[in-house]
Amino acid sequence: MAKFISAEQVIKYIKDGSTIYTPGITLGGFAEEVALEIEKSFLETGYPRDLTIYYPSGIGNRRDRGFAHLSHEGLLKRTVGGHYKGCGPALEKLVKENKVEAYNFPQGIVTTLPRNVAARRPGIISKVGLGTFVDPRLEGGKLNARTRECEDLVEVIQLENEEWLYYKAPKFDIAIIRGSVADENGNISLYRESYFLEQLSVAQAAKACGGIVIAQVEQVVKAGTLHPKEVKVPGIMVDYVVVAKSENHWQTGQTYFNPVFCGDIKVPLDSIKAAPLDERKVIARRADMELFPGAVINIGVGIPEVASAVTAEEGISHNLHMTTEAGGVGGLPAGMHDFGCCYNADAIIEMGHQFDFFNGGGIDVAILGIAQVDRHGNVNVSQVNGEPIGCGGFIDITQNAKKVVFCGTFTAGGLKEQIADRKLNIVQEGRSKKFLADVEQVTFSGKYAVSVGQNVMYVTERAVFELTPEGVELIEIAPGIDLDKDVLELMDFRPIIRNVKTMAPEIFQELPGVVAKVFQSRNSL
Known part of the structure; x- marks a missing residue:
């Protein structure tokens, strides 16, 4: 039966050199009080040290919370994660200065890895990452010189005359998970959480490896009072429970608790403020013109968040099925540090199962950001000017x-x-410039996309491009734009030019309606 301990006692169970898995996205699902105690002990005593930590996504507020508490030289030996910038500048600095071994793998791979460890499988065999910087023929997901001297955690293999990537399974000594409440027997409920992450599979993985499970909760309830269906991690899989202070148990990176994000209530979506007319809205409108009624879509951070708001403004969001990588289905995705949550979700499923759906081709249209594009149609979002940003779920989503x-x-x-x-x-x-001869790092492979016949577009405020077997083709320019001066002279490669049209002038006006008009016309096809 689980033992209830104070946060200060956690340190007794974390040994030097341990391999730990901790779920989390923003601050959701992350046991921050446990992390604070690890940090405090290390700063005061130098222990624990040389930890290897696996984590699925950007954990924190991109500043001083979340994974930032663990980002100290000596405390960390190795990180294997889905995102780095989201964990804050302290971790980025350790990576850039070669003070930690750092691997960056697709979020869907990292979040489903514990499930495979739990079943004592040797790892994951997947096509996700082929042709990108994760492919060992490019970089193998290694982010700095120190890591390049380390072992490969991913290999290219051949199965039935096809190429696959084999991601190796580690041995987890400790699982540090988080739930909303525990009963007196250590059964864990997630009822106030905004995300269902890999809490169960992580606990199972640690037990399969002979390790321990530490769970942070916000409250303890009487044994027998939790509905069995509300118990997401049974007490038989939990060794220690820590009751945290509310300030160390936030629902997201910027919200302590919003009942909308866990599905307790729904709010009117027409209350969402319309985005101002600027270049971001123009891009969002043009991207949304690729949607069709009934489409299952995924929308990323940054300008794609505006695309989400535009669907509400145009009155078409109810005819779309939006998804978030954290497990939200339906409703409208939240932005900024509430990323991964949904307003008025139809369902919230486990993140690992959401990536199974994504990797199985479940997304009809994905709208995501770009930092760089090259002549091959490759896209980079994971490293710019040597800054270790990380891929997150970008590779899983865009590749499939x-x-x-x-x-x-x-x-x-x-x-x-x-x-x-x-x-x-x-x-x-x-x-x-964003359109370069070669991107700094390949987060999306144009060659792989062409090989599988994927439909790919690149939308900017002044030009729209399409990926073809012959290369990147310019298909539209904005009204008022000079093709040579404002487009071609600012590219490090010349795109294919065959039949360039003018972008719809209506997307450059204040009043909405053109997106809905295009959308409805597709409904009648």
């Missing part, structure tokens, strides 16, 4: 969606634009 619409401004850094009279005017050009 039936159609991918990449979104971003044409240049970056100081870009200023004006929209008037249904035209686009460049006031000040961005300092950095």
Whole structure:
């Protein structure tokens, strides 16, 4: 039966050199009070140290919370995670300065890895990551020079004359998980959590490895009072329970608790403020013109978040099935540090099962951001100017969606634009090009996309491109834009030019309606 301990006592059970798995996305599902005690002990005594930590996503508020508590030289030996920038600048600094071994793997791989460890399988065999920086023929997911001297955690193998990636399973000594409440027998419920992560599979994985499970909760309830269906991690799989302070048990990176995010209530979606008319909204509108009634879609962070808001403004969101990588289905995805949550979700499923759906081709249209695009149609979002950002769920989603619409401004850094009279005017050009001869890191492989016949578009405020077997083709430019001066001269490669059309002038006006018009016309096809 589980033993209830104080947060300070956790340190007794964490040995030097342990391999730990901790779920989390933003601050959701992350046992922050346990992390605080690990940090406190290390800073005061130098122990525990040399930990290897597996984690699925960006954990924290991108500053000083979440994984930031664990990001100390000496405390960490190795990290294997889905995202790095989301964990805060302290971890990024350790990676850049070669003070930690750092592997970056697709979020769907990391989140389903414990399930395979729990069943004592040797690892995961998947096509996810082929042709990207995760492929060992490129970088093997290794983020710095120190890691390049370490073992390969992923290999290319051949099965029935097909290439696959084999991600090796580790041995977990400790699982650190989080739930909402525990009963007196250690049964864990997640009823106030905004995400169902890999809490159960992580606990099972640790037990299969002969390890221990530490669970952080916010409250203890009487034995027998939890409905059996509410128990997501049975007490037989939990060794120690820590009751946390509320300030260390946030639902997301910016919200302590919102009943909407766990499905307790629903709110009117027409209360969501319309985005202002700027280049971001223009891009979002053009991307949304690729949607169709009944489509299952996934929308990323940044400009794609505006695409989500535009569907509500255009009155078409109710005819779409939006998804989040954290497990939300239906409703409207939340943005910023509430990322992964949904307003008015139809369902919230476990993140690992959501990625099974994604990797099985369940997404009709994915709308995600871009940092760089090259002549081969490759996209980079995971490393810019040597900064270790991380891929998150980007590779799983973009590699397997039936159609991918990449979104971003044409240049970056100081870009200023004006929209008037249904035209686009460049006031000040961005300092950095985004369309390069070769991307800094391959997060999306154009070659792989072409090989499987995937439909791929690149949407900016002034030009729209399409990936073809011959290369990247320019298919539209914005009204008011000079093709040579504002587009071609700012690219490090020349796209295919055959039949360039003008982007719909209506997306450059204040009033909505053009997206809904295109959307409804597809309904009648």
